[in-house]
Amino acid sequence: MSDQSVAQQKAKAQKFADLHQKGPFILANVWDAGTAQMMAALGAEALATSSAAHAFTLGRPDGGQICRQEAIDHAADINGSTPLPVNADLENGFGDQLADVEATVRQSVEKGLAGCGIEDIQFPTQKPYEFEEAVMRIEAAVAAKKAACTDHNSTFTLTARADGVMTGAYDLDEALRRIKAFEQVGADVIYVPMPQSFDDLKTIVRSVNVPVNALCAGPFTKYSVADFGEIGVTRISLGSSLARAVHKIIYDAAQQMFVSGDMRSLSNSISGATIDEILAKGAANS
Template structure:
């Protein structure tokens, strides 16, 4: 618990000043690779986990037990603080969300995000009051831990084709009032939207490096008020791209050029097999 508390404090402090990237491994191996590059913390990715299992993301095809087992393997692979993408909290009620946070802490995590998306076709986003009740339950469970468990509250409007910046800000403000430590609206469409979100809140904001934000640097995003930058599914998608490109070469011309730039066996073994 002393080690977990130290990680939790360190993770919380990262949000106080400056801007940092929290990359998203999807298994123990990628967690080790990222930890070796000097990042200060890691975050799991629900999409990366789903893709690695041959499933779609955001469709309730990964349950709480599977998500937390994956998160635990990432926690155990590095000495870094790890926060988790726990989707909507894996349950229909606020009590379910609270139980998910308690079990996340037991898995060694020091933070988690809870989103207002439902995973249900036709009702992609919860009503504000319902979403706030779930964030409140997450915060109460987090505050009951013997260390500062960081709750990130997500407003997923833009992620689900609802480009309503006013409503997104209203939701984030309500989540902040409910006690969330960090606020997050993935897929914001512009730097102007990022600036509007950050200026409307008095708590740290996480943004997703995607779309037009890919043209901005960490320094530029920090100047807009961003404290934390996550990558979501970008890294697993980059890995999938590499496999697809290799498959196209093998199935097409029948050549092996992709392997020339691949990590060597000994190097891979040393990177991933070391303790």
């Protein structure tokens, strides 16, 4: 899809790494070239895929329903459509073996992506890997990243995720134990989605010396970028929040149309000409 040069892809990956040195910045999760170009035109500095949002476009539920090739190709297509760096949501690396995680990270680097996230849970059970195995998986991902970056003279930002708090599988203390170990084996960014409170998020940030990603969803949407920055969060991702907001609009309009015959929700839209202008501004070669 893209005619971006290798040099351009490398520059994007380096820009992404550099963004983590200043923060806070919003990592806007998108699900196709159009949403990527809109975010690029409207002020985003970096983009990410969302496994849930991607699954929705395929008519599938979230969680282990997408394979490695689909996810990486999807991220690469988005990467080629925009001048912004793209981070890939690659779930648990698409397999329980260390070789699965290694292959996922290596292929992401080879495709010119700026970074990726690796979770510590299994699919379809969403049971977390045992502590030692979870750490070994991130260690394998780090090794694969370093080898691939050396081979391709490139930069890549690896995010290690501790998802058990969000799924209810373990508590904050276990999450802290995991992220400290992930940092020790070389993760570039730490991510504990949806802790119980903003104070817990502050504890997470203070427990490590690498950048921390925070998910802005649910109760965390009441906090501003400045609020996140004040407690030391470097990166604020949207997860599937933006996709779910769009789906809410579709749902509400459909309910009004098909249940009551009320068509007025369609009047609250943006013009095609405006969309065309935004897409052109946010395209890869703009």
